[in-house]
Amino acid sequence: MAADFQIVIIGSGPAGLSAAAHAAKKGVKHVLLEAESHINHTIFKYQKKKLVMATPEILPLRSDLEFKEESREEVIDSWTSGTNSAGANIRFNAQVTSIKGQKGEFVVGLAGGETMTAESIVLAIGVQGNLNTLRVPGAEWDKVQYQLDDPDEYQGEQIAVIGVGDAGIENALALATNNVVSVINTADDFPRAKPANAALIRAAIDKGDEPGGMITIQGGHMVPLPFGSFSDPETGRVRIRLVDVESSSYRVAREYMIRLDRKDLGDPEKLRRIATAAGLSSEAFRDRYGYLAGG
Numbered sequence: 001m002a003a004d005f006q007i008v009i010i011g012s013g014p015a016g017l018s019a020a021a022h023a024a025k026k027g028v029k030h031v032l033l034e035a036e037s038h039i040n041h042t043i044f045k046y047q048k049k050k051l052v053m054a055t056p057e058i059l060p061l062r063s064d065l066e067f068k069e070e071s072r073e074e075v076i077d078s079w080t081s082g083t084n085s086a087g088a089n090i091r092f093n094a095q096v097t098s099i100k101g102q103k104g105e106f107v108v109g110l111a112g113g114e115t116m117t118a119e120s121i122v123l124a125i126g127v128q129g130n131l132n133t134l135r136v137p138g139a140e141w142d143k144v145q146y147q148l149d150d151p152d153e154y155q156g157e158q159i160a161v162i163g164v165g166d167a168g169i170e171n172a173l174a175l176a177t178n179n180v181v182s183v184i185n186t187a188d189d190f191p192r193a194k195p196a197n198a199a200l201i202r203a204a205i206d207k208g209d210e211p212g213g214m215i216t217i218q219g220g221h222m223v224p225l226p227f228g229s230f231s232d233p234e235t236g237r238v239r240i241r242l243v244d245v246e247s248s249s250y251r252v253a254r255e256y257m258i259r260l261d262r263k264d265l266g267d268p269e270k271l272r273r274i275a276t277a278a279g280l281s282s283e284a285f286r287d288r289y290g291y292l293a294g295g
């Protein structure tokens with residue numbers, strides 16, 4: 001007796017979708033079985049607005065479905081419409097729980113008890129469900145999570161991201177907008193990450209440590225304030241104190257505050273002017289405050 005399908009494809013990630021689009025194009029009788037109610041569950045679970053990187057761009061046997069670097073939302077949209085127009089036969093909420101038999105006469109079982117027969121099977125279920133969980137005391141604590149849906153749900157928190165491959169880096173960068181984020185890494189570089197992600201996190205770390213500061217006059221003394229000290233360690237946000245901009249103390253503070261940048265130290269004329277304002281020679285100023293700007 002002929003099988004129900006020439007090919008049963010299991011899983012609608014990039015691999016399964018590509019197989020289904022190819023099968024449709026070649027007129028092969030097929031069905032793609034997806035456990036969830038939508039295609040691409042792995043990509044669906046990426047953090048909101050994540051930029052999906054598209055490397056390698058050339059894959060043997062790839063279908064015509066478009067694959068380029070774009071946001072998670074754009075990838076989901078373009079693959080949903082691409083798969084529809086490719087004529088792929090997809091069944092959602094169809095979780096495969098068993099496969100029996102052999103080539104030419106497989107029997108595929110679904111949760112719920114239904115079965116179907118297939119000549120061949122493409123198993124494209126990805127690696128989700130096999131989480132690399134922490135194996136340390138506290139791993140079960142409810143503050144430990146393995147999924148980031150929407151980075152904007154977190155504001156003003158102290159967050160540690162453990163492991164900085166591509167996913168860790170993307171999570172850390174997205175969370176750092178509104179939180180204080182520490183990354184915990186076994187290496188002092190990012191060898192497992194894509195070069196673009198490694199460059200982004202290096203830039204973010206450098207920016208966080210950016211040298212520079214302000215020299216203020218407090219109680220008649222010059223007091224250096226590194227830029228980093230302006231943020232509240234609790235929230236990571238810049239500390240704000242409201243002042244009366246009409247007051248004489250504000251005008252004095254504005255007169256006597258020196259904002260120091262790394263390039264100020266490399267420009268002899270600028271350095272001379274700043275040092276003069278502080279009543280010091282250029283050399284003495286650099287010796288005393290140069291560290292603030294990494295000099």
Ligand SMILES: Cc1cc2nc3c(=O)[nH]c(=O)nc-3n(C[C@H](O)[C@H](O)[C@H](O)COP(=O)(O)OP(=O)(O)OC[C@H]3O[C@@H](n4cnc5c(N)ncnc54)[C@H](O)[C@@H]3O)c2cc1C
Binds near residue numbers: 125
């Ligand atoms: C957080 C994160 C970020 C990533 N970022 C990128 C990136 O920017 N660029 C990139 O190229 N790659 C990225 N990847 C990797 C990429 O997601 C995977 O390489 C890709 O999804 C694998 O495709 P796949 O088709 O093999 O499986 P998957 O995409 O994992 O799809 C498997 C599908 O099978 C379904 N399924 C599972 N079990 C069953 C079952 N029993 N019955 C029916 N259906 C089932 C699932 O619901 C799912 O829809 C990232 C991965 C993660 C986790």
